[in-house]
Amino acid sequence: MAIVVRFTEARVKELRAKARPGKRDEYQDADVSALRLRVSTKSASWSVLKRIPGGDMKRVGIGKADDIVASEARKRALVLVGDMQKGIDPNAEKRQRKKEDLRHGLTLGEGLDIYLAEKDLREATRRTYERDLRTTFGDYWDRPLVDLTPDVVRNRHRDRKNRALRSQARVQSASARKRITASPSRADGAVRALRAVVNYLKVTRSIDLPDVAAQITATGAWGNVRRRKRALGDRLDDFVRAVRALPHDLPPDLTGTQRDLTLFLLCTALRWSSGAGLRWDEVDFKSKTVTICADRMKGKAEHSLPLGPELLAMLRARFAVRRSNEYVFPGLPKTADEPDNLRPFGRITKHFTAKIVDGDGDGFVWSPHDLRRTALNVLESMDVSAYALKRIAAHSEGDDVTAGYLTDDVSRLRAPMERLEARVFGRRGKVVELKKPVDRRR
Template identity: 50%
Template sequence: MKVAILSAALAVSWSAQAADVASCSDPVGQGYFPEIGLIGKKDAGWSEERITGGITKLVKTGESDLDILFVDARKDIVSARDDGGRVSLLTKGENAFSVIVVYPGTTAEVYTFLKNSSGHLEYLHTLSRSGDGVLITKASVMRGDCSYIRDRHRDRKTRDIRAQAKVETALSRKRIKASPARADGAVRALRAVVNYLRAERGLDLPDVAKRITATKGWGNVARRKRALIGDTLPEFVAAVRSLPEDLPPDLSGTQRDLTLFLLCTALRWTAGAGLEWSEIDFKAKTITIPKERMKGKVAHSLPLGPQMLAMLKQRQKDGRSDRYVFPGLGRDEKGRINFDAL
């Protein structure tokens, strides 16, 4: 819990100024203290090094400026640059890169962030401290785990994306054979993410759907028929009209009237279900939906036919709610259904 809080504190303190590249924690290792300065013969030698709850972050503060932020044993948040260190990229490879921090005249530190052969993210921290102004001469090496290491490929061409990106047709893999629509949706979602990374992060990524489009390999899923036509519509309306009146907690009558109201007005669910009595003009035989409930954010007025007028007048007569035409079940202060209010 403490690590999470400290990590959040680091993120809040620096989110407006820097972009996180790596975040690592709980380093453990060995340190060597030679018999020199304040270190006597009794205290000289190797000892275990550990920073419980220690967090180390590599951040990018500008186009190319790097900084190391860390939470030390005292739980203080420290910036290497603010502490007088010079932070530079030392080496960069496919699965690892190193950053060196030099505190002139006293200390040199190397942070290596890597992805090992098993796919695990970790970092190595080596330190050498010596000089006339140093009270305790020391050399150490520690290792910790990383929760993420980002932007390892920012300045070089990214390798081709494999796996789902190279599926030519929805039927070419057995596990997605039964759902070409889901396979198409997965590729479209991946393409949207890639396009976002191209635009926002400047990454050089391939078009994951290019080959599928070129080979006409999409699932060719037929569009759903969303309209009730032919004999289906009268059958549906008859079935809805046959629903009984409300018998709380069963609101079948309200569901019946709302469904018919939406069929007659072609309003969206959110626009129609929230209809209020103040939005109905019985003299003009119209309803006006305010812009807040309309998708286009423009108020919308509609005429009412004889059947809808009769239904609305009957609901007003029943008096289920002083505000809403199609009210749900009432609830008390604790969010429980209040049957006494029905």
């Protein structure tokens, strides 16, 4: 129950001096009954407490007693009381003003920062989203998100598909700007990243933003880039011979490390982001397996694979002369002042790929993901079951009810993985045979 007093500056000081530790007292103005003062040992604040006609009691904050004198608080209270008698909810109006301020003040860069900070995404996904948004909508980076209307996004998407748009990009170096080219896939990726950010802010921050991809979807203007099918195919043997013939580590491109990483990816079908960051604590020499942590897997789930004898021998050899106690395939130091501060390779270097040529001196057109496709194609050609292929590739088994009945026993994958390794290295020795179906008609 509020204590009724007539608020004056002297009276307010007296009430604050009487504040009790751990308690909060409330006082009511004798002149304007809706005006209240809440007092504690730490602070005192003005508010209005009144029922809106046909509604509930509402408390509307006015401000701190340190900033607003009693006479000013009374004037503001009278204004608020008049609005509330008309059915206006000042709190609802305040929330709406905040939403509008946020809507018109939140920039693309700030929106992306919120999205990345609150979403559990792989590091590779984070880099891709930021790269695509910077290279396609870089000139909007510090502008309000509301400026990216569906019409603007449609036009920018169309231009990005057909032109490099280097002048609009927001990148850190001239070399990064030079790498920007016309790309339907990058145009689609940028709009999808933008749509993800906008939709997240609409739900979590209640910001009224349009569907930025509406025009593109309505007009069927998506790039619809076909999934790449490139693999080494018939050139696999020549490729492996050329890679294995490369020397041990040579600065600055560390030929031997990239050589071993290439063969490792080819024999495990791992994605680049999973294999390049392999750590020594993920290698189990005793059980002959590698277990990639969930943070580096696209599906955010830990992934284990058996290792064949060739990969085991290669990893043991690398461990014996390791340059890093953390990473299996370390790159160069981050800075010259920190020679021991190593990190994984960010990408295969051009110096390295230029050294891989066949007997006629012709190079190979390939990417790390082509190695993954090649490995899965080799496994499929060996009649490895679709479920085993999915487990090796770490693809989602989502709504597949049958897959849910199969155990996650890594030993089930040893036979196909050893056969894959034998095919890659051309080894003719004894390997674990694939299980054959039992003929129950006998």
